[in-house]
Amino acid sequence: MMSEAGGRLSTLRAALVVMRRDFTAILFSRSFIFFLLGPMLLVLTVAMAATVASHSEPGPDRTLIGIAMPGRDTEAMLAAQRVLAAQAGADLPDFTVVRRLKPGEDFDAAAALRRPGATYAAILSGSAAHPVLTGAKAGIDGWRGAISLIAAQASGEGIRSFPAVRLQASATPRAALHSGRTDTAKAGQTTLFFLTMMLAGMVLSNLVEEKGNKIIEVLAAAIPLEALFLGKLFAMLAMSLVAICLWGAAGEAIYLAAGKGLPMLAAPAVGWPMFIALGALYFSMAYLLLGSVFLAIGSMAATVRDVQTLSMPVTMLQLVLFFFASYAMTRPGSMVELAAVIIPFSSPFAMLARAAVSASLWPHVLALAWQALAVLVCVRLGSALFRQRVMKSGPASGRRRQGARGKALA
Amino acid sequence: MKIEPGEWRVAANADGSGQARPLAIEARDLVKRFDGTIAVDGVNLSVPEGTIYGILGPNGAGKTTTLRMLLGIIDPDSGLRRVLGHERPHDIAHLIGYLPEERGLYPAMKASEAIAFLGALRGLPLAEGRRRGRALLEEHGLGPVADRQIRQLSKGMAQQVQLLGTLVHAPRLVIFDEPFSGLDALNQGKLERLMRRLADQGTTVIFSTHVIAHAERLCDEVAIIAGGKVPFAGPVDVARDRIPAQVQLETRAADGRWRAALPADARHALKAAGNSYWQFALPEGGIEPLLRALIEGDAGILSLSIERAGLHDAFVAIAGEAAAQALQQGNGEEGR
Numbered sequence: 001m002m003s004e005a006g007g008r009l010s011t012l013r014a015a016l017v018v019m020r021r022d023f024t025a026i027l028f029s030r031s032f033i034f035f036l037l038g039p040m041l042l043v044l045t046v047a048m049a050a051t052v053a054s055h056s057e058p059g060p061d062r063t064l065i066g067i068a069m070p071g072r073d074t075e076a077m078l079a080a081q082r083v084l085a086a087q088a089g090a091d092l093p094d095f096t097v098v099r100r101l102k103p104g105e106d107f108d109a110a111a112a113l114r115r116p117g118a119t120y121a122a123i124l125s126g127s128a129a130h131p132v133l134t135g136a137k138a139g140i141d142g143w144r145g146a147i148s149l150i151a152a153q154a155s156g157e158g159i160r161s162f163p164a165v166r167l168q169a170s171a172t173p174r175a176a177l178h179s180g181r182t183d184t185a186k187a188g189q190t191t192l193f194f195l196t197m198m199l200a201g202m203v204l205s206n207l208v209e210e211k212g213n214k215i216i217e218v219l220a221a222a223i224p225l226e227a228l229f230l231g232k233l234f235a236m237l238a239m240s241l242v243a244i245c246l247w248g249a250a251g252e253a254i255y256l257a258a259g260k261g262l263p264m265l266a267a268p269a270v271g272w273p274m275f276i277a278l279g280a281l282y283f284s285m286a287y288l289l290l291g292s293v294f295l296a297i298g299s300m301a302a303t304v305r306d307v308q309t310l311s312m313p314v315t316m317l318q319l320v321l322f323f324f325a326s327y328a329m330t331r332p333g334s335m336v337e338l339a340a341v342i343i344p345f346s347s348p349f350a351m352l353a354r355a356a357v358s359a360s361l362w363p364h365v366l367a368l369a370w371q372a373l374a375v376l377v378c379v380r381l382g383s384a385l386f387r388q389r390v391m392k393s394g395p396a397s398g399r400r401r402q403g404a405r406g407k408a409l410a
Numbered sequence: 411m412k413i414e415p416g417e418w419r420v421a422a423n424a425d426g427s428g429q430a431r432p433l434a435i436e437a438r439d440l441v442k443r444f445d446g447t448i449a450v451d452g453v454n455l456s457v458p459e460g461t462i463y464g465i466l467g468p469n470g471a472g473k474t475t476t477l478r479m480l481l482g483i484i485d486p487d488s489g490l491r492r493v494l495g496h497e498r499p500h501d502i503a504h505l506i507g508y509l510p511e512e513r514g515l516y517p518a519m520k521a522s523e524a525i526a527f528l529g530a531l532r533g534l535p536l537a538e539g540r541r542r543g544r545a546l547l548e549e550h551g552l553g554p555v556a557d558r559q560i561r562q563l564s565k566g567m568a569q570q571v572q573l574l575g576t577l578v579h580a581p582r583l584v585i586f587d588e589p590f591s592g593l594d595a596l597n598q599g600k601l602e603r604l605m606r607r608l609a610d611q612g613t614t615v616i617f618s619t620h621v622i623a624h625a626e627r628l629c630d631e632v633a634i635i636a637g638g639k640v641p642f643a644g645p646v647d648v649a650r651d652r653i654p655a656q657v658q659l660e661t662r663a664a665d666g667r668w669r670a671a672l673p674a675d676a677r678h679a680l681k682a683a684g685n686s687y688w689q690f691a692l693p694e695g696g697i698e699p700l701l702r703a704l705i706e707g708d709a710g711i712l713s714l715s716i717e718r719a720g721l722h723d724a725f726v727a728i729a730g731e732a733a734a735q736a737l738q739q740g741n742g743e744e745g746r
Contacts, residue, residue: 008503025519214513215515217510218510218572220483222508222528223500
């Protein structure tokens, strides 16, 4: 006779057994390949659309450059820009007057760019004969020719010679920086939302499939249902992280292949490495929160139709919270943003957006601790509900069965 | 109510020898309700170790719910349970094997992997589970399908794989819920032999069934369950003894002094050549006074047989006609 098994499995070890089975089963299944391909096709389509857009007609957004020159030079430059813009159109930047300088007055262009509310990408100072362009290096290099052309037109003698434009590199202007980081925050939030919804939905269909396979009773008899719940949740989290790595690698490959054809996102305030690390952490929190709710729903559902009916309100609620977090991003420091950070289901989205626009890290430590607490509560409540509902059986089902048999006999 | 440590540890032996045996399962007043409906209503069970124990009842009687409570899949609303001396069955999950009524395995898993996985759930290291799985498959003539996916196997083969997965960790207690359901006669016979072998090795085997013949052939003890209650639990012989043996007598004489020894409700019929046929329950005094009265009264005995009651008759007497009919209905469906 064979000797007995090693001994009782702890909840954690039992969860690991389930996790290992689910993880390998999903990873090496054909459906996982299709699952991976879906978002990759989406990424490819978006990338192609962006590439096409970047090579097509320029949009209505024009670069705005502030002028801070003596009065006569200012008027001459504005007039020259109007004349040339009528012919060259959107290839020339727009001008806005920052200050008409008095003779001998000094002007700190770099400080003006950093000023709150500054909406211009660069500042043109000096004079029409000796223009000085101050701004982020990447931008001012590209505008050098246009400014020289406008300055030549402003000399009033027709375009005979082109004044040299002196470039003065400064930090990225506040307006451009804020706008770029807001775009990064939006992109981060949207990516996080879609990943969470898609992957948390997968855990739900996995559970329903398992109930259909009747294996759930074997599992429930051998290990605590909490272990089953945790094993399933973390297997899908591990699988999600693998999928995200693959999608990330594919995205990087597309980016490298397309080169400058793709639009660039501004670097987030915390820097890309920290932003990506925080993104992974916030994804894990958002996924675990939603996944535990979905698993609890799955325990109550018997069919795919039940799942759709039961999960719809949660999906809608999550959508509302996502929009709430997006709205909160536009109200930094307000009560709305605080509420979005405190509500556990919107907190990961709100905090990821914050990581894009604000460099301080300590709020993330607090938020992650708070979200981890919410995850614990959700997992406990979810697994309790799961335990209560997943193996529900009794005379009602027996009566149904007998009723069906009676009809069959009749 | 608290179970005292020594109170439930042993039970009188079924063979009446008075020798005490440790109990594999002890349940007292187990109650389970679902949405206000009572599924199990005060079930008491005492299953001695090393026996084959049957839980007998029609569909919907509460057999599966009782087993699920004993396994810790669901908790009772009230009452107490102790499995191999533990009140929390999951604490000794590595000592238990369970084959549910609704069989299920992961369709994409290979047969040997499925067995190893079921062992891993019970604490058996995966590598050891794989080794044992292959050995078990070979032993049961399924060696060639060890590397085939479950979805590629016939239903019967998949059931056998699951059965082997139930036993791979060498449990001390095996619980089968309707194990014969869906098996052909050949495999039913194989399963019966396997259950006997397990019991011979000291493993306690508990199974639920609505087929009395299996219980009658296999069980040392049975619990009859109907409407969520257990009106009888004990040795099969004790259940049978609830019904007196039936006497069938054929006599040359139709009447005489000997008639006084027959019960008043004895059924009488005339047979060919004018012989009389009598059928009645064996009187309380037993066969000897009856025989004496028949001989001394010149009954002219042509034949006499005493037939002990079967488990089915006992079931009817204990659980009632309605439960017996429900059981029959279940058997009929099984046959179809």
